Amino acid sequence: MQKTTRSGPNIKRWVQDRIVFLALVIFLVGGSAYIAADHFLHHDNILLHPIKEFSLLIALIGIVSFGYEVFLRELTFKEYKEALQEILNPDAVRLGIEGIYKNRSELGQATSFESLFKNVKREIFIGGSSLLSISTSSRELLKEKVLNGVNVKLLLMDPNSPVVALITKQGGGKNTFLNEIKTSLLLLQKVADEIAEASGSSTNGKLTVHTYDTIPSHSFIAVDSGDAGGIIVADIGPYLGRTTPRPSMMVVNKRNGMYQYWKEMNDLMWEKSKPVNLSFPESLASKTKTLVFASGRETEYYDIETVSWRPASIAQMDPGWQGIKGSHWIWIRESVTLEEAKTGSQNKFRVNFVIPSGKQESLIRAELFLRSDDACHITVNDVGLKQEYGGSDYPDPFIIGIEKYIKDGENTISFELICFAKPDAETPEDNRTGLIYRLHIEYRE
Numbered sequence: 001m002q003k004t005t006r007s008g009p010n011i012k013r014w015v016q017d018r019i020v021f022l023a024l025v026i027f028l029v030g031g032s033a034y035i036a037a038d039h040f041l042h043h044d045n046i047l048l049h050p051i052k053e054f055s056l057l058i059a060l061i062g063i064v065s066f067g068y069e070v071f072l073r074e075l076t077f078k079e080y081k082e083a084l085q086e087i088l089n090p091d092a093v094r095l096g097i098e099g100i101y102k103n104r105s106e107l108g109q110a111t112s113f114e115s116l117f118k119n120v121k122r123e124i125f126i127g128g129s130s131l132l133s134i135s136t137s138s139r140e141l142l143k144e145k146v147l148n149g150v151n152v153k154l155l156l157m158d159p160n161s162p163v164v165a166l167i168t169k170q171g172g173g174k175n176t177f178l179n180e181i182k183t184s185l186l187l188l189q190k191v192a193d194e195i196a197e198a199s200g201s202s203t204n205g206k207l208t209v210h211t212y213d214t215i216p217s218h219s220f221i222a223v224d225s226g227d228a229g230g231i232i233v234a235d236i237g238p239y240l241g242r243t244t245p246r247p248s249m250m251v252v253n254k255r256n257g258m259y260q261y262w263k264e265m266n267d268l269m270w271e272k273s274k275p276v277n278l279s280f281p282e283s284l285a286s287k288t289k290t291l292v293f294a295s296g297r298e299t300e301y302y303d304i305e306t307v308s309w310r311p312a313s314i315a316q317m318d319p320g321w322q323g324i325k326g327s328h329w330i331w332i333r334e335s336v337t338l339e340e341a342k343t344g345s346q347n348k349f350r351v352n353f354v355i356p357s358g359k360q361e362s363l364i365r366a367e368l369f370l371r372s373d374d375a376c377h378i379t380v381n382d383v384g385l386k387q388e389y390g391g392s393d394y395p396d397p398f399i400i401g402i403e404k405y406i407k408d409g410e411n412t413i414s415f416e417l418i419c420f421a422k423p424d425a426e427t428p429e430d431n432r433t434g435l436i437y438r439l440h441i442e443y444r445e
Contacts, residue, residue: 014252019241027062030055052440096257098250104235104323107248113138116231120150120223127155129182131237135187136294136326146195146205154209155273159179163211167239179442180325183290185209185276192278210273215239219246228253232262255306273323289365293353293439294327312349312390316436321392324369329434336419340344341431344421349435350414357442358410362444368400368413369438377416378434380405381424392434406441413439 033055041048076304099105117124124145131154134142140296157164159181167177185423192207219235230253235246237422253259300309323329332347355363368374373392380402389398402413419433 008092022064023062025062027066028074029055030037030059030062034059068387092255094254096250096252096254096259096391098231101248103246106249107233107250111233111250115140116221116223116233117141117145117228120145121229122227122228123151123153123222124226125155125222125225125266125270126154126220127216127266129157130177130325131156131184131188131412132180132292132326135184135191135298137328139187139191143191143195143198146207147198150205152205152207152209153270155270156184156209156211158211158217158274158290160183161211163213176440179290179440183292183440186290187292188276189278203433207278209276210270211276211277212269212273214272216269217265218262220262222263222266223424225263225266228252230259230263232259232266233261234265241266288360288442289445291353291439291441292326293351293441295324295330295351295435295437296328297330299330299349299351302350303332309350316391316429316432317372317431317434318432319382320396321373321434322371322397324371324397324436327425327436327438329371329444331417331434331438334432336428338425339427340419341425341428342421344431345419345433347417348414349417350412351437351439352408352410352412353439353441355406355408357408357443359443363403363406364442364444366401366403366406366439366441367441368402368435369399370398370400372415372417372435373419373433377418379414379416381407381413397436 011221034052037048037055040333041051082401093379099107101108103108105376124142128134134154147154159178164178164181186209188209190358192209195204195207199268215238217238219239220231221233224230225232233248234251235248237248249258251258251262267429280407295312296314299312300313303306303310310332312330315333315335316335317323317329320331330349336345368378370389371394372389372393374390375391378389379399383405385400391398415437417433417435420430422431425431
């Protein structure tokens, strides 16, 4: 089977990748000619000085081109971009709006947590509904920041709030949302314990978690709130369940801009919240136990060259793909090769997990949230599921109930990912492939 045609070759990237190399070649040619002139021409030769001067000019052109590409091009481009924005959209520039995205997935493709937190100096402040993506995929990053002196404030919904019950009812009565909140709190408690164990300096930052019991005005990520270089990413509108789309806005700290409005809203939510005591596990315990496994580097793929299972890689997302909270798109490498894009590919992945002895009978649910590109076949403990899955661009992922296939002890879910051939592909980006999932298991203690 073949895919339909997408975009053509990226000529701009092809050129930019070679300009620095070309500048170095020009410099080396000019410098070599300048040095060689003294060896091959007599010092009284009338051509010696013109050749040396011309060679020196060539070398200078090369070194100036190299310096511009390495040091000045991005700065110059940014200045031109800002000037152009002021012409095209002066209100957005005046208000400090760096970008507006149609949803959180589009924002995630443009700005990762790693890049957003890279230059943080003082504080990271995050508020949301369950914060499952933060407590799973970004927990190590937050722990690293705290141990390096950054204060981290996290704000999420109270699992006992009537609002949670309202959102659960809206979602069809399933306790998925409630379990996400409880799982996040338990994972954050574990992060706090790991920070306490690794803490060996008074210069460490602090992890603080609060909960609130009202419908949030918005979700947000604030870096160095109030500082001149502060950044706030805010989801516009209250959280009312997954079916309500919310665009995202990124703003920088500009005088009389949108930044101060979002900062005041963030501070107000924090003032109305209550702290969670992460030191007492019993305060977060419940009558049920929740396990969460998300696609990432813990997932394995079968390497046919070494005949062994190896850790999967975080894959480059296609602009049209949707995400799953707390999970990463994965493949055997970051990207396919051009040959793989043309001929297609077929690879096996797996995730292993353990259900404590005697808990299979008390299993409440086991749900697998899944998307793939192109097609995916699933096997749970040697039982193949009949349906073929995909849906990389669907509004909602596939939700697959696998309770009847789970057993006590070791369990394995295998994924066979098929990428259809696209013979007319001109770049690897024309035919990307990947898999993303989250497994949510709950049983009674």
